[in-house]
Amino acid sequence: LKITWYALGVTPCVHGFGRMVSRKCLLVGASLLYLISWITISVRQFSEPPLTSIFAETRARSLHLERSYDLTPVGGKEEEVPSASPGSDSGATTVASTTATTTTTTTTAATAAPRIPLTTNDLQDLVRSNFFRDHGIRLKWIEERVERLAPLWRQAQQGLFAKRPDVFAQPKSILLFPGLVTEYSGYDFANNAYQGGFLGELIQWSDFIASLHLLGHKVTVMTTKSQLYTKVPRHSENLDFDLIFTDYLGLAAMRENGYYFMYKCRIRVLDSFGTEPIFNMRTRDFLFDKTASGFTNWNFEDTRQFCTLFPHTPDNSFLGFIVEKGSVNSSIERKNKAVIYGKDSGYVKGKEAFVQTIGEIVEIHSTFKTAAESPANIINHGLLTQPNLHKLLQQTKVFIGLSFPYDGPGPLEALANGCSFIQPVFKERVSSKNTPFLGGKPTARDLTSQLPYLEQFVGEPYVYTVDITDHDAVKGAIHKILQRTDWTPFVPYEFSQEGMMVRLSAYIRYQNFCDGRNLALGKTATASSTLRGHNPRDPLDGVINKETCFWSESTTSHWWTVDLGAEVTITKIRIINMLDWGIVKDWQTFIDPFSVSLLNSNGQQVANKQFSDARPFYVWRDLEYRAQFVRLDSLDYKASKYFVLCSVEVYGEDSRVIPWPDLTLLQTVVSKNGQSCTEACMDHTMVCEPSYWHAINTHPVLKTHFTCLETLHLEGRFEQIFPAYASKTDDRLNIRKGSCVTTAEHMLLSCAGGHDKFQRLCPCRRYTKGQVALPPET
Numbered sequence: 001l002k003i004t005w006y007a008l009g010v011t012p013c014v015h016g017f018g019r020m021v022s023r024k025c026l027l028v029g030a031s032l033l034y035l036i037s038w039i040t041i042s043v044r045q046f047s048e049p050p051l052t053s054i055f056a057e058t059r060a061r062s063l064h065l066e067r068s069y070d071l072t073p074v075g076g077k078e079e080e081v082p083s084a085s086p087g088s089d090s091g092a093t094t095v096a097s098t099t100a101t102t103t104t105t106t107t108t109a110a111t112a113a114p115r116i117p118l119t120t121n122d123l124q125d126l127v128r129s130n131f132f133r134d135h136g137i138r139l140k141w142i143e144e145r146v147e148r149l150a151p152l153w154r155q156a157q158q159g160l161f162a163k164r165p166d167v168f169a170q171p172k173s174i175l176l177f178p179g180l181v182t183e184y185s186g187y188d189f190a191n192n193a194y195q196g197g198f199l200g201e202l203i204q205w206s207d208f209i210a211s212l213h214l215l216g217h218k219v220t221v222m223t224t225k226s227q228l229y230t231k232v233p234r235h236s237e238n239l240d241f242d243l244i245f246t247d248y249l250g251l252a253a254m255r256e257n258g259y260y261f262m263y264k265c266r267i268r269v270l271d272s273f274g275t276e277p278i279f280n281m282r283t284r285d286f287l288f289d290k291t292a293s294g295f296t297n298w299n300f301e302d303t304r305q306f307c308t309l310f311p312h313t314p315d316n317s318f319l320g321f322i323v324e325k326g327s328v329n330s331s332i333e334r335k336n337k338a339v340i341y342g343k344d345s346g347y348v349k350g351k352e353a354f355v356q357t358i359g360e361i362v363e364i365h366s367t368f369k370t371a372a373e374s375p376a377n378i379i380n381h382g383l384l385t386q387p388n389l390h391k392l393l394q395q396t397k398v399f400i401g402l403s404f405p406y407d408g409p410g411p412l413e414a415l416a417n418g419c420s421f422i423q424p425v426f427k428e429r430v431s432s433k434n435t436p437f438l439g440g441k442p443t444a445r446d447l448t449s450q451l452p453y454l455e456q457f458v459g460e461p462y463v464y465t466v467d468i469t470d471h472d473a474v475k476g477a478i479h480k481i482l483q484r485t486d487w488t489p490f491v492p493y494e495f496s497q498e499g500m501m502v503r504l505s506a507y508i509r510y511q512n513f514c515d516g517r518n519l520a521l522g523k524t525a526t527a528s529s530t531l532r533g534h535n536p537r538d539p540l541d542g543v544i545n546k547e548t549c550f551w552s553e554s555t556t557s558h559w560w561t562v563d564l565g566a567e568v569t570i571t572k573i574r575i576i577n578m579l580d581w582g583i584v585k586d587w588q589t590f591i592d593p594f595s596v597s598l599l600n601s602n603g604q605q606v607a608n609k610q611f612s613d614a615r616p617f618y619v620w621r622d623l624e625y626r627a628q629f630v631r632l633d634s635l636d637y638k639a640s641k642y643f644v645l646c647s648v649e650v651y652g653e654d655s656r657v658i659p660w661p662d663l664t665l666l667q668t669v670v671s672k673n674g675q676s677c678t679e680a681c682m683d684h685t686m687v688c689e690p691s692y693w694h695a696i697n698t699h700p701v702l703k704t705h706f707t708c709l710e711t712l713h714l715e716g717r718f719e720q721i722f723p724a725y726a727s728k729t730d731d732r733l734n735i736r737k738g739s740c741v742t743t744a745e746h747m748l749l750s751c752a753g754g755h756d757k758f759q760r761l762c763p764c765r766r767y768t769k770g771q772v773a774l775p776p777e778t
Contacts, residue, residue: 416490
C-alpha cells in the first residue's frame with residue numbers, strides 16, 4: 001500500500017508540476033490509498049475460509065512481537081533454523097560469532113522499526129557476582145559448569161542474536177527454587193555430585209540458569225525454605241515474579257505454605273522423567289497411582305507446566321539441557337576402544353556375555369567408582385573429571401549402554417565427542433509395571449530402549465539399537481561403527497546452546513497457563529451459616545492457604561453465594577475446596593456432591609452444573625453466560641458436614657488464552673486400536689499437540705471422522721483415551737460399539753494411553769527438524 005501511495009500520489013508531483021498541483025496530487029494519492037485499503041480489507045474479510053477467519057485474530061496477536069521489531073538478520077536475508085544434519089558439527093549449521101550491531105537498516109529514521117539491543121548479560125559476570133556464592137556448596141557444581149561453558153554460551157548468544165533478535169525480546173522476572181539442593185530433598189545432591197552421584201538434574205538446572213541469564217531475564221534463586229517463606233509474599237497481587245521454576249522437591253515445600261495453589265499457573269516444574277495427565281489428577285474416588293508417591297497427584301490444569309530432560313511425552317514441555325563436548329585435539333588418535341556408560345560396576349551384572357562379545361573386537365574401558373565386581377577384561381579409570389572424560393571419549397569409537405541408567409545425558413555427550421553409541425533394545429518394554437526404578441514415577445511410558453530419543457530421532461551411524469543377546473547382531477553393529485571414516489562430533493540442534501535458548505524463549509513468550517482478572521476478588525459473599533472466626537468473603541481474598549478458608553457450621557444443608565456487582569460474561573470458574581486431604585477426611589469437609597449455579601441480576605438461573613466427586617479443586621470451563629451471582633449448594637442432606645471453601649475464582653472474557661502453537665497447524669489423525677496419540681502422530685511424522693484438545697473434543701469433529709451410532713459425553717469417568725470411537729463394546733465403561741465419546745474431564749486429555757476397544761482421535765502437528773518441541777517457523 002505504501003508503494004501504491006507513492007506511485008499514485010507522489011511520482012506525478014515531482015515531474016515539473018506546480019506547487020498547487022503537487023498538493024492536489026498528494027491529496028488524490030492519499031484518497032486513493034484510503035479507497036484501496038478499504039477495498040483490500042473488505043475483500044479479505046469476505047474471502048477468507050471459516051477456519052482462517054476464526055484464528056486470524058489469534059495469529060495476529062501471537063505475532064505482535066515480530067511486527068514490533070526489525071527481524072532481518074545482520075548482514076543479509078533471514079536464515080532458516082538450522083537442522084540436525086548428519087556429519088555437521090553440533091548437528092547444525094555453523095553459527096558465526098558475529099557481535100550484534102544496532103546500526104539502522106536502509107529504511108529512513110522516520111519509518112525504521114526499533115532494534116532489540118543484544119543483552120549485556122555475561123555468564124562470567126554472573127559467576128563473579130553473589131548469585132552463586134550466597135548459596136555455598138548448594139550451587140557449587142552448577143556454578144562450575146556455568147563457568148566452564150561460558151565462552152561457548154556467549155558465542156551461541158551472539159550468533160543467535162544475529163539471526164533471531166526476537167528471541168531476546170520482553171525479558172521477565174523469574175524465581176528459581178531448585179528443591180533438590182534444599183534441606184527438603186533428603187538427598188545431598190550438592191555433595192554427591194563430586195562422588196559419582198546423579199548429575200542429570202544438576203546439568204539441567206545449570207544450563208537452564210545460563211539460558212535465562214543470556215536471554216536477558218532477571219533471575220532470582222532461593223535454596224532454602226526460609227528464604228522462600230520470608231521473601232515471597234503470601235498474596236498473589238504482590239508477587240514480583242512473572243514465573244516460578246522449581247522441581248518436585250521444591251513443589252512439595254511450596255505446597256506446605258500454600259504457595260503452590262496461590263501461584264500454580266505461574267509455576268513450571270523441572271521433571272526428569274515427565275508426568276502424564278492421568279498421574280496428575282486426584283479426586284476422592286480416583287487415584288491412578290495407588291502408591292500416592294510424592295511425584296503424583298498435583299492437579300495442575302495443564303501438564304505442559306512440567307519440563308522434561310528429554311522429549312518423553314508431548315503432554316509435557318521439553319526443556320532439555322546442553323550436551324558438553326571437549327575441545328577438539330587433532331593430536332589425539334581415535335583407537336578401537338569402547339567405554340561403558342555408567343559409574344556403577346554392578347551395571348555389568350547379567351550383561352557379561354554382551355560385554356565379552358564386544359571385548360573380542362575392541363578394548364573395553366570404564367569409569368566405575370569401584371571395579372571390585374567388574375570383569376577382568378575391563379580397564380577401569382575410576383571417576384574422571386570432565387576434561388579427562390572428554391579426552392578418553394575422543395580416543396574411543398564405541399560407547400556401550402548396558403540398559404541402565406535410562407534417559408541420561410551420557411550417550412549424547414559421547415556423540416558430541418565423536419563416538420557411536422550401541423544400546424540394547426528392550427524386547428519386553430520397560431515400564432513401572434516391571435521395573436522397580438520406575439515404580440512411583442508419574443509416567444506409564446513403555447521404554448523400547450535405554451534412550452528412546454536416540455533410537456527414534458537420531459539412529460545410525462551414530463546410534464545402534466540392537467538385541468544384546470544376539471551376538472551376531474552385536475558384532476555386526478560394532479563392525480559398522482569401526483568402518484566409520486568421519487568421526488565428526490554430532491549434537492542434535494535441540495541440545496545445543498542455541499537450540500535451548502530458542503526453545504526456552506518460545507515457552508516463556510507463548511505459553512500462558514494463567515487466566516485473566518478474577519472478577520470475584522474482593523466482592524461481597526453470603527452463606528447459609530458461618531463458623532465462628534470465619535467470613536463468607538474468605539474465599540475471595542486472593543490468599544490461598546488453609547488458614548484463610550471459609551468454614552460453615554456443621555449441618556446437612558449449605559449454600560454460599562458471591563455477588564459480582566453486575567452482570568458479566570463468565571467463561572470459567574475455579575473452586576478450591578480444601579488444601580489438606582487429612583483435614584478433609586478427618587473433619588468430614590467434603591462438599592460432594594454439590595452444584596454451581598449462575599444467576600442473572602434478577603436471581604434467575606441461567607446455567608447449572610453438578611459435581612459428584614470430591615477433589616481439591618474443581619473447574620467449570622468453556623462457558624459463555626451472562627450472570628451476576630455464582631451460587632454453590634450442597635446436595636447431600638443425609639449427614640452433617642462442614643462446608644469448606646478456600647477459594648472461588650470467576651473469570652470473564654479476558655481469560656481466553658491465545659492458543660500456541662497456532663491452531664491452523666492442527667492435523668487430525670485416527671489411531672489404531674490400542675495405540676496412543678503419541679504413537680499415532682509419530683506414524684505420520686508428526687507430534688501430538690496437547691494445546692489442540694479443546695478443538696477436537698467435540699461431537700461435530702468426531703462425526704467428520706467416524707460414523708457415530710450414538711454420541712456420549714462422559715463426566716466423572718477417569719480415562720485418558722477420549723475423544724475416541726468405540727470399535728468394540730466396552731462393558732466396563734458401558735459404551736456400545738459405534739459410539740463417539742468425548743470427555744468432560746479436561747485434565748485427562750492426554751497424548752498418552754490407548755485401549756484395544758477404541759480408536760482415538762489425535763491432534764497432531766508438524767515439527768521443526770532438530771527441534772521436535774517447536775512447530776515450524778517458531
